[in-house]
Amino acid sequence: MNKRALPFVALAVVMLVGLFIWLRPPAPEPVRQVPASPAPAAAAAAPVPPPEQVYRYQVAGGRRLSGPESILVHAGEVVNLEVTSDRADELHLHGYDLHLQLQPGQPGQLRFTAVHSGRFDFELHHADLELGVLQVLPQ
């Protein structure tokens, strides 16, 4: 790299950083009800437990009868999936690699803290049914 290019590189860096600061959305998400605790990881046992919603699914004949096709949460929140299938099956959440055996007709609950952000499918292995998708936004 020659010397003459340096001011241009500096100019480019200044422009990129300036643009970034200008466009970046203010404050990280005021939506969260949880007061900013010092250690949000391992939030399961935090003094103020985050609001916990149960997402209920009904499956019969290899089809989803009820339940949201997509769940949107923020990282650190507790997710509770409750699945009732008319046949014995296995629930699998990709990425987190969580499995849950389901008994016919009995609701099974998969409860976990959404620590990884990203987009994760969950499916029923025996019915080969993509039940829904969990989207975890970063904090």
Next chain:
Amino acid sequence: MKPYPGRRLALPALCLPAAAQAHSFGKIYNLPVPFWLYVYGAAAALLVSFVVVAYFASAAPETQERDGGRNIGDANWVRLLRRCHVLTLLKAGSAGCLLLCIASGLFGAANPYTNINMTLFWIIFVLVFTYLTALFGEVYVAINPWRLLARGVGRLWPNYLQGRRSYPPRLAWWPALLLYFAFIWIELFAFTRPYSLALILSAYTLLNLAAVWWVGEQAWFRHGELFAVFLHLVAKMAPLDYRPELQGAARLRLRAPFAGLLESTAPHGTMLLFVLFMLSSTAFDGLHDTAPWMRLFWIDLYGRLKPWVGDNPLAAYPILRPWYEAWATLCLAASPFLYAGVYLLFIRLSKFAAGSVLTVRELGLRFAYTLLPIALVYNITHYYTLVLSQGSKILSLVSDPLGLDWNLFGTALWLRAPIIPNAGTVWHTQVGLIVFGHVVSVYLAHLEALRCFPGRRAAALSQLPMLLLMVLFTTFGLWILSQPIRPG
């Protein structure tokens, strides 16, 4: 995610398992890039492009940067590598991996996640090895498993490697382009399993051996074997230039990263199409997972077809499914030609702006390789999280390649949980990489323009249309990353 009218209609179709597969193998755990970051990436690409133009316009580097790099084939560390027989080991490893992919697919577990061949081929070879080639150069030319196999056959069968006839010049790079198309189609639509992957690899091996018998080793691995052509292009970006056919120190050369792209130009129009297909196939892969793409067919088109296929989407789905696949295949096949149309239009504008006497075809070939950095970063941004989450599984898979609960090297339980980087990190890396690739492409195109057009002024003028073209490609790549992925 914006709700759209009639979305309900598409749901039954999208809930069927075959329709919900995103990629032939492995899950991509990415969230769409947020809108503000998408705007940032596009604006940053545009701004920095003009800084590059200003740099060249302020005073062009008169010393035509014909920096040939430095030959390091005799350096101590290279000798050490040679003394350790690294190349022989790599050759054995490469041929061994191909045989393992075939054998484990035929005899191992049917589950794609427990059989090593899916991860070894789709992730380690197709993705990781490509990125390594961009760093370390065209090692593949020496360790190509199909070439090694052909040479093995050549030892037993004299004159096999010469071929029956000379390579027909009319074919140019069509065989590689067609095979590349077949490869992408298999990746996106064939839903390979360990067993079918083994069959495909066996068939591809036979095809290569037959083609070598027909046109000879040199011609086939230059024009036909798709990974040889693909990695040859990728290696042009590497700071190491490896040429085993040369003698002595010149066998290995150190050069500026990406400088290799300006050392040669595309030899033929089919090579230009190949380069554009590298761009358009990755764009298509990203696009066909998004909600807008699904909406196009399953809502807009379905709405018009209702009089024929009926109001009930569940009944219409089996009728429409093959049509959807034909339509997607057609779009994929048309994509490089569409890109070529846009590309040549901008080349024409460029020629006009610079008042050049060179033909559009000649200029199109000369600037083709400057698009490769954009293609490489497209690919990396699209797949690098897959490399982390699924590629890391290779550690446990080597101990249990067939999925039979073995533990050959004691690593069978390593890294069982996938590595999932924070979505914020992923977004920033994606946008950062795309802007970086864009800047490199703009910079290289300007250097090429200084060679093609007389004078700094003409070169700078010629680059305004090119810059617009690259901003278009970059913004399109970013737009795809920012789109909501289709539901479930």
